[in-house]
Amino acid sequence: MTSESAWRLLLDHVRPHRRTLVIAGVITCAGGLAGLAQPLAAKWVIDALSTREPVLVPIAVLTGLVIGAAVIATVGTYLLERAAESVVLVARRGLIRRLLRLPVAEVDRLKPGDLLSRVTSDTTLLRTAATSTIVDAANGMLLIVGTIVLMALLDPVLLGVTLGVILATIGLIGSVVPRIGRATEHAQQAVGEMGAVLERALGAFRTVKASGAEDRETAVLDRAADRAWQQGVSAAAWSSLVNVLSRLAVHVSFLAVLGVGGARVASGALPLSSLIAFLLYVFYLLSPIAYLVNAAGDLQAGLAAVRRTRQVHVLPTEPVAPIPPAPTAPTTGTGLAVEFHGVSFRYPDRPEPVLDEISFRLPPGGTTALVGPSGAGKSTIFALLERFYEPLAGSVVVGDRDVRDWPLAELRATIGYVEQDAPVLAGTLRDNLRFAAPLASDSDIQDVIARAGLGDLLARLPDGPDTMLGHRGVTLSGGQRQRIAIARALLRRPRLLLLDEATSQLDAVNEHRLRRLVSELARTTTVLVAAHRLSTVTSADRILVLEAGRLRADGTHAQLISSDPLYRQLAATQLHSTPPTSWSAEART
Numbered sequence: 001m002t003s004e005s006a007w008r009l010l011l012d013h014v015r016p017h018r019r020t021l022v023i024a025g026v027i028t029c030a031g032g033l034a035g036l037a038q039p040l041a042a043k044w045v046i047d048a049l050s051t052r053e054p055v056l057v058p059i060a061v062l063t064g065l066v067i068g069a070a071v072i073a074t075v076g077t078y079l080l081e082r083a084a085e086s087v088v089l090v091a092r093r094g095l096i097r098r099l100l101r102l103p104v105a106e107v108d109r110l111k112p113g114d115l116l117s118r119v120t121s122d123t124t125l126l127r128t129a130a131t132s133t134i135v136d137a138a139n140g141m142l143l144i145v146g147t148i149v150l151m152a153l154l155d156p157v158l159l160g161v162t163l164g165v166i167l168a169t170i171g172l173i174g175s176v177v178p179r180i181g182r183a184t185e186h187a188q189q190a191v192g193e194m195g196a197v198l199e200r201a202l203g204a205f206r207t208v209k210a211s212g213a214e215d216r217e218t219a220v221l222d223r224a225a226d227r228a229w230q231q232g233v234s235a236a237a238w239s240s241l242v243n244v245l246s247r248l249a250v251h252v253s254f255l256a257v258l259g260v261g262g263a264r265v266a267s268g269a270l271p272l273s274s275l276i277a278f279l280l281y282v283f284y285l286l287s288p289i290a291y292l293v294n295a296a297g298d299l300q301a302g303l304a305a306v307r308r309t310r311q312v313h314v315l316p317t318e319p320v321a322p323i324p325p326a327p328t329a330p331t332t333g334t335g336l337a338v339e340f341h342g343v344s345f346r347y348p349d350r351p352e353p354v355l356d357e358i359s360f361r362l363p364p365g366g367t368t369a370l371v372g373p374s375g376a377g378k379s380t381i382f383a384l385l386e387r388f389y390e391p392l393a394g395s396v397v398v399g400d401r402d403v404r405d406w407p408l409a410e411l412r413a414t415i416g417y418v419e420q421d422a423p424v425l426a427g428t429l430r431d432n433l434r435f436a437a438p439l440a441s442d443s444d445i446q447d448v449i450a451r452a453g454l455g456d457l458l459a460r461l462p463d464g465p466d467t468m469l470g471h472r473g474v475t476l477s478g479g480q481r482q483r484i485a486i487a488r489a490l491l492r493r494p495r496l497l498l499l500d501e502a503t504s505q506l507d508a509v510n511e512h513r514l515r516r517l518v519s520e521l522a523r524t525t526t527v528l529v530a531a532h533r534l535s536t537v538t539s540a541d542r543i544l545v546l547e548a549g550r551l552r553a554d555g556t557h558a559q560l561i562s563s564d565p566l567y568r569q570l571a572a573t574q575l576h577s578t579p580p581t582s583w584s585a586e587a588r589t
Contacts, residue, residue, distance in 0.1 A: 009306045010299075013091060013130040017083045024079035025135045031072035032143045034065050035287075036150070039280035041065055046273045076135075084131040091123040095309060101317040104388035109348065113196030118312055121191055122305040125184070129302020133295045140291030147281050147288070154278045155270055161260050162253045162282060166289070169249035173242050173293065180238045181300030187231035188308055194224040239297045246293040250286045257282055319408055334364040335526030336399035336414065336496045338385065343394035345380060354380045356549040357394070362542070367522045369537030370530040371570060372546035378530035379420060382498045385528075386417060398496065416494030418502045422485035424473025429458070430465040432473075432484055437491045444491060452487035453513045454480075478505030486514065490521075497521060499529045515539060534571050543567070 014021065041062040048055045099107075099115060151159040201208055201217045208217055257279060264270040339361045346353040355377045362368050370378040383389050384396050387403050396403045403411060416436075424432055433448065434440050445465060449458055457480050461467035473481050482505050489497060499518075506514060515536065518527055522541070531537050538557045545553040545560060545567050553564040560567040 007303070009310055010126075010130060010302055013087050013126055013306075014134060016090065017086055017131065020079055020083045020086075021131060021135060024076050024083065025138060027072055027079065028076035028135055028139050029142060031069045031076060032139050032288075033146070034069035034072060035284065036143060036146050038062065038065050038069070039277045039284060040150070042280060043273045043277040046276060050273070080131050080135060084127040087130045088123050088127045091126050091309065092119055095119045095123065095312055098312055098315070098317060102315055103318055104383070105348070106315050111192070111196035111199070113194075113199035114192035115312070116199070117188070117192035117195040118308055122188055122308045125188070125301045125305035126309075128298045129305070133298040133302065136291040137295035137299075140288040140295065143288040144285065144292070147285055151278060151281050154274050154281070155261070155264070157264065158257050158261050158270075158275075158278050161256045162285075165253045165256060166249050166285070169245050169252075173245050173296070176238055176242050176245075177296045177300060180235060180242070180297045181304050183231060183235035183238055184301040185304035185307060187228065187235050188304060190224070190228035190231045192308075194221070194228050197221055197224045235301075242293050242297060243290075246289050247286065250282065250289065253285070254279065254282045334524060335366075335522075337364045337397070338362040338496065338526060338528070339395075339397035340381070340384075341395045341397065343384065343391045343396060345377075345384065345389065345391050347389075353392075354549050355384075355391075358546075358549065358551050359394075360544060360551055360554065362526060362528070364526055365522060365524070366541040367518055367527040367529065367539075369540035369543045370528065370546060371532075371534065371537060371543060371567065372552070373570075374532075375548075376546035377549045378546060379500055382417065382500055382528070382530065385496070385498065386412060386415060413492075414495045416489030416492045416497045418482070418485045418489050418497075418499045420500045420504075422478075422482040422502070422505075424469055424476060424481050424484055426469070426471045428463075428466045428468055429461065429484070432469065433465070433488050433491055436488055437493075440491050448487040448490045451490060451517055452483045453510050454483050454487055457483070479507060479510060482506060483510065486517075495525055497525050497527045499527065499531075501531060502529070504531075504533065511536065538571075 041058060044058040045055055045062060047053075048058050096119060099119070148159065148163070151162065197220055201221065208214060257275075261270060261275040261278060265272050265275050340358050342357050342359055343355055344353055344357050345355040354375075358377070358381075370381060372378060380389075384391055385398065385403065387406075387408060390404075398406065398411065399414075425435065430445060433445050437444075449455060449465075457476075458464060469475060473484070476484070482502055486499070486502060502514070511533075518529070519539070521527055529537055529540065534557075537543060540557070543555060543557060543560055544551060545564055547566060553560055553567060555563065557571075561571060
């Protein structure tokens with residue numbers, strides 16, 4: 001992204017708050033003008049003392065200017081801080097909306113910790129850059145111009161000395177400021193990488209503990225923190241150099257003015273009061289110059305943040321459409337037909353296809369099981385039905401419509417999906433069950449709790465369905481999490497139900513209960529079950545056997561036992577019967 005583009009984006013953040021910024025700028029400018037008048041008031045006091053005139057009025061004016069400048073600065077600062085918080089709020093809302101609309105394929109490619117860093121850390125850098133920095137820069141320029149004009153009125157010779165020193169310093173500062181932006185961007189990237197490493201460790205916290213990997217993970221995080229520290233120190237070093245140069249310019253100017261001005265006072269060419277006022281203006285320059293220097297550094301940091309947040313905003317998003325509410329009455333009629341026509345698919349980071357020209361048709365209603373070795377493509381079929389991914393070739397049809405012709409929200413509203421890892425979100429049991437059906441009534445919740453076999457869990461929860469389940473449901477067993485995920489999908493009243501390894505952690509009693517539930521649902525819903533435990537699928541109306549992304553065989557359990565060696569081996573292994581030595585060997589006989 002070019003600097004010009006980054007500037008335009010930064011101004012886009014400013015535009016909604018321009019009225020507040022203008023008011024704050026005017027107020028701050030008024031405070032600056034009050035400060036600008038203070039050296040002249042001080043000169044008035046000195047002249048009155050030297051001529052033995054009354055000093056009450058000059059002192060009162062000087063005091064009023066000091067107090068007025070402080071009050072005005074307070075009001076202006078409040079308005080700027082309020083606008084700054086508004087900028088951060090709008091930026092974070094925009095990023096959050098964008099992130100939650102990203103396709104699954106994009107999120108799978110990115111690092112969650114780095115995305116969190118962009119929402120939290122990078123948006124904070126916009127806080128100053130898009131508000132007070134712009135106002136401070138404008139006021140700094142105005143005050144510098146005003147100071148120079150008043151210096152010219154006091155003594156043009158001393159003004160020439162001052163400008164010579166300051167312009168030389170500005171040349172040096174101009175060569176350093178761009179380095180601040182680059183260093184800040186690198187520092188933010190390093191913070192994002194550290195967040196990604198930390199998210200990985202916390203996401204598998206129990207595995208880290210069980211593996212005794214605390215020290216190893218700490219070392220990885222230490223290295224990431226060190227990289228962030230190195231980049232942060234680099235940015236701080238360049239910022240410090242700019243601040244030192246700005247202060248040095250003022251101090252060198254003061255010494256030069258003191259020397260030249262002292263000679264002019266001694267020669268009678270300049271009154272002493274004018275020299276004192278001029279020296280006060282030299283010191284007064286320190287503040288607006290600091291404004292400009294800090295603004296330059298903050299703007300570079302803000303531009304770096306804009307570039308990083310822009311990287312999220314240019315990512316493709318799913319179409320936004322009103323989400324139809326889940327039905328509140330039991331589903332009537334039949335489920336949806338499902339068809340795959342020559343579908344091929346591979347993940348972006350894998351050269352080999354996960355699905356290779358796979359075709360099948362499932363009529364509405366009934367239960368179909370997908371079986372096969374790990375990596376055969378069972379979960380990928382579910383992902384294509386949900387349009388988490390798009391097929392590279394072929395078409396996926398649900399309910400006689402290509403999934404690409406369905407409004408995305410409507411398609412997903414008709415599908416209930418139980419994921420392989422059965423995620424439970426932080427919140428109450430009621431929150432988790434209503435997650436896919438927020439309008440569900442309490443009686444609906446009680447119904448799915450009973451049907452999914454969660455009654456025993458509910459009886460043990462101290463606050464019933466309003467009991468907090470903890471982060472990712474860590475207080476629950478794997479089987480309880482699976483039953484909650486199943487109940488959540490049932491509450492959606494889907495016409496197509498996808499169960500991905502939904503019984504892998506259920507005990508025999510609850511697995512049997514789920515089989516009965518699936519048989520009941522199959523009368524009004526099309527049910528697809530992916531499983532390794534063949535005990536889950538032996539009663540399915542139809543079984544599809546997948547191998548290496550291809551449909552190998554199709555039939556009932558009895559038909560496949562007698563006709564397909566791979567299925568026979570899977571059945572023998574899973575059902576504890578005597579397995580053949582090799583399904584491939586049988587295939588050759």
